Structure formats: C-alpha cells, structure tokens
Amino acid sequence: MLQRQRPRRNRRTPAIRAFHSETWLAPQHFILPLFIHAGQGRQPISSMPGCERLSLAEMVAEAQAAWLEGIRAIVLFPKVEEALKTSDGQEAFNPQGLVPAAIRLLKAALPDLMVVTDVALDPYNCDGHDGIVRDGIILNDETIEVLCKQAVAQAQAGADIVAPSDMMDGRVGALRDALDEAGFSHVSILSYTAKYASAFYGPFRDALDSAPRFGDKKTYQMDPANAREALRELALDEAEGADMVMVKPAGPYLDIIAALRQQTTLPIAAYQVSGEYAMIKAAAQNGWIDEKRVVLESLLAIRRAGADVILTYYARQAARWLAGQA
Numbered sequence: 001m002l003q004r005q006r007p008r009r010n011r012r013t014p015a016i017r018a019f020h021s022e023t024w025l026a027p028q029h030f031i032l033p034l035f036i037h038a039g040q041g042r043q044p045i046s047s048m049p050g051c052e053r054l055s056l057a058e059m060v061a062e063a064q065a066a067w068l069e070g071i072r073a074i075v076l077f078p079k080v081e082e083a084l085k086t087s088d089g090q091e092a093f094n095p096q097g098l099v100p101a102a103i104r105l106l107k108a109a110l111p112d113l114m115v116v117t118d119v120a121l122d123p124y125n126c127d128g129h130d131g132i133v134r135d136g137i138i139l140n141d142e143t144i145e146v147l148c149k150q151a152v153a154q155a156q157a158g159a160d161i162v163a164p165s166d167m168m169d170g171r172v173g174a175l176r177d178a179l180d181e182a183g184f185s186h187v188s189i190l191s192y193t194a195k196y197a198s199a200f201y202g203p204f205r206d207a208l209d210s211a212p213r214f215g216d217k218k219t220y221q222m223d224p225a226n227a228r229e230a231l232r233e234l235a236l237d238e239a240e241g242a243d244m245v246m247v248k249p250a251g252p253y254l255d256i257i258a259a260l261r262q263q264t265t266l267p268i269a270a271y272q273v274s275g276e277y278a279m280i281k282a283a284a285q286n287g288w289i290d291e292k293r294v295v296l297e298s299l300l301a302i303r304r305a306g307a308d309v310i311l312t313y314y315a316r317q318a319a320r321w322l323a324g325q326a
C-alpha cells in the first residue's frame with residue numbers, strides 16, 4: 001500500500017515529538033490559591049485532600065516553598081470569623097483585616113512574588129453572597145462601592161493584582177478609577193470575565209464556609225448554557241480597562257477559553273476550580289487514574305485551549321513534576 005501522508009512520522013521518537021510540540025507547561029504559568037485563617041497552624045479541608053487552611057505564618061512558609069519550586073504568583077482566599085461577617089461586608093476593607101495583614105507579610109518575605117487578591121464580598125457577608133443583599137436581591141451599584149474600598153485596601157497593603165470575582169456589572173471600570181485615584185495606577189486588574197454559576201465550586205465553599213445562605217448565584221454568575229454572553233462580558237471588561245481576563249471553571253469550559261482567545265489580545269487566565277481538583281484527587285486516591293499524568297494533561301489542555309496562566313490547587317505539585325521530582 002502506498003501511503004504518501006504518514007502523520008506518524010512526526011510522532012516517531014521523543015526528539016521529533018518535542019521538536020514540534022505546540023503547547024507546554026512551566027511553573028511561571030501557575031497561580032497558587034492559598035486559603036488563610038486568623039488562627040494557628042494548618043487545618044485540613046475534607047473535600048480538598050492535600051489543601052489546608054493556613055495561619056499567616058504557615059502561609060508565608062507555603063509561599064516560600066512554592067517560590068523555590070518556581071511559582072511566581074499566589075492568590076489569597078480568607079476564611080473570615082463568623083463574628084466579623086455583616087450584611088454590608090465591611091470587614092472586606094478593614095486595613096487591619098486578615099487579607100491586608102497577609103499581603104504585608106508576603107511582600108516582606110518575598111518582595112518579587114506576585115500577590116493576587118480576590119475582590120468579592122462572599123467571605124465577609126453574612127448572606128454568603130458576593131454582593132450586598134437587600135430583600136433577597138443582590139445589589140449591584142451599592143456592592144461596587146464596597147468592592148472599590150476593598151481593592152484599595154488590598155493595594156495599600158501591597159497587592160500586585162486585584163481579581164474581582166463578584167460578577168457585578170461595571171465593577172472593572174469602577175475599580176480602575178478607584179485604584180487610579182488612590183495612587184495605584186500600577187496595580188493590575190485580573191477580571192473574572194466569564195465566571196459561571198457552577199456546581200464545581202462546592203469544595204471551595206466548604207473550605208471557607210462561604211456557601212450562599214439562601215438561593216444561588218445565578219443572578220450574577222453566568223449560565224453554563226451560554227457562550228456568546230462570555231464575549232459580551234469580554235467586550236465590557238476590555239472597555240473598562242481589565243489587564244487580564246479569566247474563564248472559570250477551566251476544564252469544562254475549554255470552548256469559552258478558545259472563544260476568548262480568538263477575540264482578545266489580552267492575556268487569559270483560567271481557573272481549575274476546587275471541584276475539578278477534588279474529582280482528580282478522589283479518582284487518584286482510589287487508584288483509578290494516574291494522578292500525575294491526568295493533572296499535567298488537564299493543565300496542558302487548558303493551555304492548548306488558549307489560556308496563558310492557570311489558577312490551580314495543583315500548582316506546587318505540577319511544578320515539582322515538571323522539574324522531574326516526585
């Protein structure tokens with residue numbers, strides 16, 4: 001049989017495969033999420049084996065270890081004490097609060113580490129919603145005023161990148177103005193542009209005890225059925241001055257990452273969320289899949305779809321695997 005076209009020729013040896021490999025992973029592409037709490041020590045998170053809530057001292061130790069493994073960015077998520085939660089979420093902009101304290105410690109220990117912060121009210125709000133609630137409605141513009149104070153407090157503490165995950169309309173432009181007016185024109189905005197109302201966030205809400213106390217987040221987070229709507233959010237975030245845009249979750253939304261990649265010149269981040277982590281972890285612990293190969297493949301697929309950077313709970317482990325360590 002005469003076969004002129006033989007694609008297998010390009011797969012024949014490791015060298016030829018590496019020669020034209022289109023996508024690759026490196027620790028510089030990862031953002032490591034860290035859960036922090038005001039108490040002492042490390043607290044396990046049952047639905048996320050291998051992840052823990054960290055005291056501020058443990059957080060610094062974790063960031064230092066990650067830095068040595070090549071991780072250059074972390075994102076902070078606080079577990080806020082019940083007594084500090086209010087309906088207006090004002091602990092979110094307390095300059096002496098847990099997150100500003102954490103940022104100052106991190107910047108003192110690791111000045112070149114990029115510290116990313118979450119801008120949203122759910123850890124601080126007694127309703128567990130990302131915005132202020134009145135009569136069962138999540139208020140948009142009133143919430144943005146608090147988000148602006150939150151982002152400025154984070155910038156004052158030394159945050160490099162603020163990442164609004166709240167999905168209120170117009171918050172990127174408002175944050176840009178607030179940061180600029182406060183003298184933080186150098187602080188970047190990583191917008192959660194296409195954040196879906198996803199069941200894959202379940203373990204994260206366990207970790208922070210931040211599940212909504214009533215209803216769901218469908219009036220602000222996007223409908224998983226929709227793709228065009230992500231492009232509309234992208235256009236708004238670009239016009240409002242976002243420096244980077246995000247798709248979340250990542251693995252089940254590769255088409256959205258690819259669609260944004262076609263449409264924007266901005267860097268794209270994708271968030272491999274808690275439920276994606278928990279599923280891989282559970283299957284691996286049962287011996288049903290090869291954890292290392294599945295994790296690296298899942299991250300590679302997210303990059304192939306068009307993401308520049310990936311937020312992943314596997315950041316440290318993946319960095320070690322990429323360096324040839326166990």
Ligand code: PBG
Pocket residue numbers: 118119120121122130165166200201202203204205217272273274275
């Ligand atoms: C909250 C926030 C959530 C996540 C990141 N920021 C949860 C939510 O929107 O309910 C989820 C991350 C994950 O599941 O890993 N603003």
